[in-house]
Amino acid sequence: MKPGRAVLAVCLLGLSGWAGAQAPVERGRLAYQSGAAACARCHGRHGEGRREGSVAAPALQRFAGQKAGLDELRLAVNDGLSAGRALHPLMPRYRFDAGALADLSAYLDVLGSEADADPGIGSDTLMIGARLDASVVPAVQACFAQINGAGGIYGRRLVLQLDPGAAVFAMLGWGRDVPPATPSIAPDAGTGAAAFGLLPGSAAQARFMLDQVLAAAPKGATLALSAAAGTEPDTVRALQARAVARGFTLVPLAAVHARGNGAVAVLSLGDGAHLAGVAHKVAAVPIYALAMQAGRTVFVLAPHAARRLRLVAPAALSYPGAARPVQERLALGAVAILVEALKRSGRRLDRETFVHAIEQMRGFDVDGLPAMRFGPNRHVGAAGMLMVRVDPERRSYLPYTDVSEENDH
Ligand code: HEC
Structure with a gap:
């Protein structure tokens, strides 16, 4: 089997593995973002549209908030027709059944809205922001490279995003400009309901x-x-x-x-x-x-x-026996907590699940630091x-x- 086909098989397995338990909008989201259809690849993560070489995959947000007409969607997706016009061959022809079309329509209905996925989550990438001492960034990058080399987390590569304006799922480190909704894991705890620290702020x-x-x-x-x-x-x-x-x-x-x-x-x-x-x-x-x-x-x-x-x-x-410099131990400790919480959250990731996963850690071992103990009212691991x-x-x-x-x- 060629590698490409193996990957596709995994995607399809992933798709059918948990499609049954989900609401239509979630099944639609999955079909849109990943799996075999992966509309997001061309139409953008939030349906914002994207250029594919000389051809533009149009924005699909016009479908949002108005219950995408199933007929219109079926014609475009299965027959490659829009307003009587044949769509460019770059737009694939699918064979969606009525149920799958309804799911897709349910998802297109919330596309780009707040009901859509949390920021920074791609089908094969996960954006993680950083407010860390510059001296520790290479160690964190090396750690991400190692995780990504081993296949990432649930098929997503971790991408360290140093640009403060970028959409990120969560942060390593904390700053006053970090929106309260963005989960953060910092050497010393920031403020906000989703802020965690290894040490007291x-x-x-x-x-x-x-x-x-x-x-x-x-x-x-x-x-x-x-x-x-x-x-x-x-x-x-x-x-x-x-x-x-x-x-x-x-x-x-x-x-x-x-x-x-x-x-x-x-x-x-x-x-x-x-x-x-x-x-x-x-x-x-x-x-x-x-x-x-x-x-x-x-x-x-x-x-x-x-x-x-x-x-x-x-x-x-x-803490006795710590070989690495303090800042590095803290940054790598934050990465360890991040990775563990991502693993516990599963492929269908959102910020709420992620925050909950950290709050469930009672005595998580981190290299060169005491075991971290978190809870719903305890966001400092070693207080x-x-x-x-x-x-x-x-x-x-x-x-x-x-x-x-x-x-x-
Ligand atoms: C490989 C790239 C690619 C993928 C994957 C893709 N599309 Fe497209 N799509 C396009 C392009 C390019 C066009 C524009 C074609 C044209 O205008 O001639 C288009 C057009 C459309 C249109 C018509 C929009 C309009 O306003 O006329 C719809 C609807 C659409 N796509 C939905 C989807 C859905 C839903 C999926 C996933 C199930 C999907 N597309 C996957 C490239 C893609």
């Missing part, structure tokens, strides 16, 4: 940091916050409200200096450069920051500043956090609290 880490400060500060004390320009305003507001609710005052660092009244601790939200600036300005009081944001800068601060640093660190990062100090001589962290999970939102 920066808002949750900041909350944990504040709680540590409040536990250590004398009642009613003033605390200072220095948030870098890119900080989510919601995060800052939430921290202020939380401090006030417990009887503390949280003011911007600049205000403390201007008014000259002392703060008992300073919270820094921002990257390493931001933290270095804060450390330069602030003398004598403890400085709190997020280890993941601050990065390696903490090891090159002046010793008197380094000694006053208290950092929030996700517990998963101190534990602890406080660490810096040992500038050894360039390492020293844990000084137990690991705890932040459950209070």
Whole structure:
């Protein structure tokens, strides 16, 4: 048997294998998108039309929302006629029976509408967006190539889509521009009902940091916050409200200096450069920051500043025996979760099924990280956090609290 015929046989098997249980519109979708007919190949994924060499396969969206006339459809599809005109031979002549035509018509009726499939799902490709550190993209690409080399997932190749405007089924990584409906799996959780993280997001880490400060500060004390320009305003507001609710005052660092009244601790939200600036300005009081944001800068601060640093660190990062760099472990962990959820979702993929599949993962093993535990109300796989100090001589962290999970939102 030639390879082409083997592939066709698989397509047809796939088609008949689950056509029976589906609603007409789903059977029609399948016939349109894949299987032996694969109208989408020429008329476009959402019936938007496409050029085939010098011939244009027209848009079929005029059939949507008006219950494609079965007769009109039968004439075009089986007889190659449209408005009495013979269609170009590039348009195949099919032999659809009345049932298959009704299914196709039911699907054409929703073509391109919201009832149509989720974005990024092709008959043989699956578009996955990326908001990942550039340094880890090659490792993710290599991983995709390996999966695709082994036949992809249910016959679909994973395509890493770096163009932020492209239609994608799901994201690796998260950014504020990611629409809430797009599922995302990120090193640290984003916000939104379909956002998952291996580690707590920066808002949750900041909350944990504040709680540590409040536990250590004398009642009613003033605390200072220095948030870098890119900080989510919601995060800052939430921290202020939380401090006030417990009887503390949280003011911007600049205000403390201007008014000259002392703060008992300073919270820094921002990257390493931001933290270095804060450390330069602030003398004598403890400085709190997020280890993941601050990065390696903490090891090159002046010793008197380094000694006053208290950092929030996700517990998963101190997982023993991890050989690869942290960012790479997290990115490949996100890929592993993505692939597992796709496998559990099956060929008939949609975002709802996919999100549900992640929420069912209770103790999923990821290379170089603790087992990931998700649930409907738990979108962070390894939620534990602890406080660490810096040992500038050894360039390492020293844990000084137990690991705890932040459950209070
Ligand atoms: C190999 C490419 C190809 C495939 C596959 C294909 N078509 Fe077409 N189709 C065309 C082309 C090209 C035309 C335009 C022919 C012309 O106008 O002369 C066309 C025309 C049509 C028309 C007429 C549209 C009009 O407005 O006149 C309909 C309806 C249609 N196709 C439906 C389908 C359906 C349904 C399927 C799948 C069951 C399908 N086609 C599969 C290439 C294709």
